[in-house]
Amino acid sequence: MQFIAYILIYPFLWLVSILPFRLLYLFSDGLYILLYLIFGYRKKVVLSNLKLVYPDKSEKEIQRITKVFYHHLCDMIVESIKSMSISTAEMKKRFAFTNVELIQSFETKNQSIILMCAHYASWEWIFILQTYINARGNAVYKQLANKYFDKLVKRIRAKYNSYLITTKDIIPTLIEEKKQGILSVNGFASDQSPKRDKAYHWQNFMGIEVPVHTGAEMLAKKLDMAVVFMKVKKVKRGFYECTFETITETPKDFKDYDITDQFLKLVENQINEAPEYYLWTHKRWKHRNKKEAV
Structure with missing residues (x-):
């Protein structure tokens, strides 16, 4: 059945991927009508999340953010599909870096990087970074249920020397790369909710105490990797700007969870600048008020 579906x-x-961008975004507009206006995909979750973290915002403002968010979500979906056929030159034009030299400087120092980011604006085209550096690109991801689509996504990333690694494989993979002296830039989207029984640290995120992922910090300390925050800004439809900010070059000097807490503050600032571009469909705050039950 998986192969038939594929x-x-x-x-x-x-066919969608080879559409010119003008038609691609017309397709996205149609998708918006289906997801938001007709089916209301996770609309209750989105509204609940927004009202939870922004209790002082008016109903009108919440509705505005929601509508813009769904338009952006649909754009993200079609941009992900576009990755199948988009040219390198086109992607570089649409996903620009303001200070890629910061990443290059760590190559000069022979130090691998933990690249921490949020599910914000766009993370789909970040793998174009590999055309500016020599280090191997790794990204932690959740394996797709359909093995054929899973292979497709991996194949798209591999075009740029960028590789998807499952959560269970990331630790042994990075340890082995360290032994072999392989420099790498390792992407972690660390803003989502871990399983409650695997929560080692709780922190206020957008004013609400929740469990947070600490794996990126743990690996940085274990393997002496620099930690860099990736901030993405949506400039206009189909165009993004990425800026890197060093959190630390010496992670072992930090107390446990301080790196994670700094990352969360940076994410909060990013979200507050333009809330409509955060991934509100995820149940990020589902474990709030449950710390004592762990």
Whole structure:
């Protein structure tokens, strides 16, 4: 069944991917009508999250953020599909870096990087970073249920010397790369909620105490990797600007969870600048008020 689903859906995805951007975003507008206006995909979750973290915002402002968010979500979906066929030159034009030399400087120092980011604005096209550096690119991800689509996504990333690694494989992979002297830039989207029984640290995020992922910090300390925050700004439709900010070059000098807490503050600032571009469909605050039950 997985293969049948793949061969039925893949041609459609390919056709969408080769659309000119003007038509691609018309397709996104149609998708917005389906997801938001007709089916209301996770609308209750989105509204609940927004009202939870922004209790002082008016209903009108919450509705505005929600509508812009769904338009952006649909753009993200079609931009992800566009990755199948987009040229390197086009992607570089649309996903620009303000200070890529910061990443290059760590290559000069022969130090690998933990690149921490949030599910904000766009993270789909970050793998174009590999065209500016020599280090291997790794990204932690959740394996897709359909093994054929999983291979497709991996193949798209591998075009740029960027590789997807599952959560269970990331630790042994990075340890082995360290032994072999392989420099790498390792992406962690660390803003989502871990399982409650695996929560080692709780912290206020957007004013609410929740469990947080600490794996990126743990690996940085274990393997002496620099920790860099990746901030992405949506400039306009289909165009993004990425800026890197060093959290630390010496992670072992930090107390446990201080790096994670600094990252969360940076994410909060990013979200507050333009809330409409955060991924509100995730149940990020589902474990709030449950710390004592762990």
